[in-house]
Amino acid sequence: MKFIFAFVFFILIFNEAVSQEKYLPGYIKTLEGDTLPGLIDYRNWDNNPKTVFFKQKGQDRIKVYKPLDIAEFGVLDEIYVGAAVEKEVTKNTVYVHSESSAIQVRMDTIFLQTLVLGEKSLLGMKSSGKENYYIKEGNSYTLLKYKWYLVEQNGKELKAENETYKRQLASYLGDCLYMTATLEGASYDSKSLESIFMKYYECKDGLPAFKKVREKVIAELGIVTGVSSTSLSFRSSQIFDILRINFPSNYSVVAGVFVDFILPRNDRKWSIYNELFYSNYTVSGSFQDITNENHYRNVEGELGYGYLKVNNMVRFRYPLGSFKVFANGGLSNGYALSETNKKTTANKFHTSETIEEGKLLDKTRRYEQGLKLGLGAIQGRLSSEFRYERGNGMSDYIFLGVRTHRFFLLLNYRFN
Numbered sequence: 001m002k003f004i005f006a007f008v009f010f011i012l013i014f015n016e017a018v019s020q021e022k023y024l025p026g027y028i029k030t031l032e033g034d035t036l037p038g039l040i041d042y043r044n045w046d047n048n049p050k051t052v053f054f055k056q057k058g059q060d061r062i063k064v065y066k067p068l069d070i071a072e073f074g075v076l077d078e079i080y081v082g083a084a085v086e087k088e089v090t091k092n093t094v095y096v097h098s099e100s101s102a103i104q105v106r107m108d109t110i111f112l113q114t115l116v117l118g119e120k121s122l123l124g125m126k127s128s129g130k131e132n133y134y135i136k137e138g139n140s141y142t143l144l145k146y147k148w149y150l151v152e153q154n155g156k157e158l159k160a161e162n163e164t165y166k167r168q169l170a171s172y173l174g175d176c177l178y179m180t181a182t183l184e185g186a187s188y189d190s191k192s193l194e195s196i197f198m199k200y201y202e203c204k205d206g207l208p209a210f211k212k213v214r215e216k217v218i219a220e221l222g223i224v225t226g227v228s229s230t231s232l233s234f235r236s237s238q239i240f241d242i243l244r245i246n247f248p249s250n251y252s253v254v255a256g257v258f259v260d261f262i263l264p265r266n267d268r269k270w271s272i273y274n275e276l277f278y279s280n281y282t283v284s285g286s287f288q289d290i291t292n293e294n295h296y297r298n299v300e301g302e303l304g305y306g307y308l309k310v311n312n313m314v315r316f317r318y319p320l321g322s323f324k325v326f327a328n329g330g331l332s333n334g335y336a337l338s339e340t341n342k343k344t345t346a347n348k349f350h351t352s353e354t355i356e357e358g359k360l361l362d363k364t365r366r367y368e369q370g371l372k373l374g375l376g377a378i379q380g381r382l383s384s385e386f387r388y389e390r391g392n393g394m395s396d397y398i399f400l401g402v403r404t405h406r407f408f409l410l411l412n413y414r415f416n
Contacts, residue, residue, distance in 0.1 A: 026075035028054050028065065040075040046265040048125045049080070049111050067109045077213055080111035086143045087125060087132045098149040101162045105143065112141060115190060116197040118208035120173060124190055133165070133193055135172050144168055146188040163188075169196065176203035190214075215264035222381075225255045226410035230281035232303070232393065236400040241343070242360055245285040245301050254279040254408065260315070273315045273328055279406070280306035282340055294350045301360040304340030305368075305394060309333065313372060323379040332370035332389060339364065339394075363396040370404070383412040 026040035041053035041062075052073050055062045065073070067082030074080070086105040090098050098104075112123040112134060121136040134141040144165035150157045166183045173179045173196070182199055186192050191214065201208055231249040234242055256277035263270045282304030289297040313330030343360040347353070368391045376385030386409060393402025 023053075023055070024075050026054075026073060028052075028070050029072040031069075031071050033071070040073060042075045044265055044267045047127055047129075048113060050109070052080070052111065067111050073111070079114040079117065079210060079212075081114060081123065081141075082109075083112050083134075083141050084109045085112065085125070085134060085141050087127065088130075088143065088145065088147060090147055090149075091130075092148060098147070099151070101147065101149055101160065103145050103147050103162060103164065105145075113212070114210060115194055115212045116208050117210035118201065118206075119204070120197060120200060121208075122193055122197050131189070133188070133190070135168070137172075142168070144188075144193075173197075173200045176200055179203070217264065218262040218268070220260040220262065220414050220416055222258055222260075222412055222414040223256070224258055224275060224277070224410055224412045225253070226408055228252055228254050228279055228281070228409075229407045230279075230283070231405045232283060233403045233405065234395075234400065235403075236397075238399045240397075240400055241287075241299050242301060242400075244287040245299070246287075247283040247285045247303070250281040250283045252280055252282075254410070256309075258412065260414075269317055271315045271317070273311075273313045273330075275309070275311040277309040277311055277332075278307070279309065279334075280304070280338070281406075294348065296348055298346040300344045300346075302340055302342040303360060303394070304338070305336045306338035307334035307336050307368060309335075311372060313374070317378065323377050325375075325377050326383075326385075327373075327375050328385075329371075329373045332368075332372050332391065334368045334370070334391070336366035336368070336394070339366065361395060361397070361400075364394045365396040366394075368392060368394065368404070370406075374408075376410075381414045383414070385410045385412070 022042055023039040024042045027035050027037045029035050036056065038054055038056040043049070050067065052065050053062050054065060054073070068084065070082055072079065072081045084107060087108050088103055089106050090104050092098055108127070110125055110127065112125050114121065115124050116122040123134040123136065123141060125132045133144045135144060145168065146165045147162040149160055151160045165188060166186060169183055170180055179200060182196055186196055229249050229251050232247050236243060254277065256275050258273065258275045261272040262268050263272070282302065284300070284302040286298065286300040309332050311330065311332045313328040315326055315328035317324045317326035341359045341361055341364060343358050345356040370389045370391035372387060372389045374385045374387035376383055389406040391404035393404050395402040
């Protein structure tokens with residue numbers, strides 16, 4: 001539990017650190033049309049910003065601008081325009097969803113990101129994880145309207161879509177006749193919509209004045225190895241011999257391969273880290289029931305498993321000088337390729353001595369699930385990590401619970 005609290009504290013600290021200032025060359029365009037070069041506090045925004053911090057070169061004074069204070073600002077290859085616009089606000093999730101096709105909108109004042117700029121322009125807004133897209137008509141920005149909802153048909157809930165945006169685009173880009181067929185296969189996302197606009201400019205034998213370069217997911221491959229410490233704990237309301245055995249911790253070597261999908265935006269601090277991982281352990285112990293020197297029972301038990309595991313984790317990294325620190329957490333799914341499950345019972349009653357051999361647990365399963373949390377650091381192609389894993393063990397009894405506790409010290413090498 002202490003490890004979990006430390007992990008959560010680490011995430012909160014570094015999420016706060018994301019807000020640190022990073023001033024890069026940029027500009028603002030005033031409402032009067034004047035362009036002022038200077039420095040923009042660039043946050044590689046995932047959700048569109050509602051304020052921007054700006055200072056002119058050679059000055060320390062920082063000015064804060066809201067969307068209606070300026071016409072536009074630019075930094076790196078990103079252009080944002082200030083606007084008061086409608087946005088679709090239905091919050092559809094797996095658990096809570098709309099059953100109405102009606103578009104629900106409310107006004108918001110925000111900086112829209114320019115995706116395609118020219119005779120026909122496309123802009124985007126991401127707010128609280130929800131995306132909305134806009135076209136520029138004169139000096140205003142019109143919401144491209146879209147909504148998915150669920151309908152009941154033959155006792156089943158099916159996904160339906162209000163695709164008003166296709167009719168809007170057909171009218172907006174209508175002077176290219178073949179655009180109608182292109183729109184039929186469109187989807188409401190930046191990649192699809194940008195493609196439609198680029199086909200429009202091909203139709204017009206021209207190019208847009210600006211197109212935002214799409215940021216791609218980066219896949220990093222590598223190998224991982226290290227050592228692990230495994231201990232077992234048991235709990236039950238019934239009597240099992242295994243509850244009386246004190247198993248010591250086991251130490252072993254682990255190895256695997258990984259692919260880390262580094263996500264765009266947020267300065268690429270977030271990634272989806274995946275491993276194909278082999279780990280194993282073998283533990284043994286014993287106990288005695290002694291009535292007297294001529295009447296006793298000695299039980300020895302041994303358990304061992306070799307797991308091939310798929311580990312999936314969300315990772316947050318943060319640069320500190322020449323290296324990066326990170327925290328990650330996620331799930332583990334393992335299948336036991338090998339199993340050791342032995343029980344030896346020596347009984348003595350006066351002159352009679354017997355030895356019985358069998359299984360320590362008669363009902364076991366080979367599939368194990370677990371929760372993983374880890375902290376580490378990256379330097380160049382190398383990274384190291386301290387990781388904790390809690391699994392649900394091998395018991396297939398309803399009344400015998402098992403917890404596997406594993407601690408790892410790992411070393412990773414990245415190929416790219």
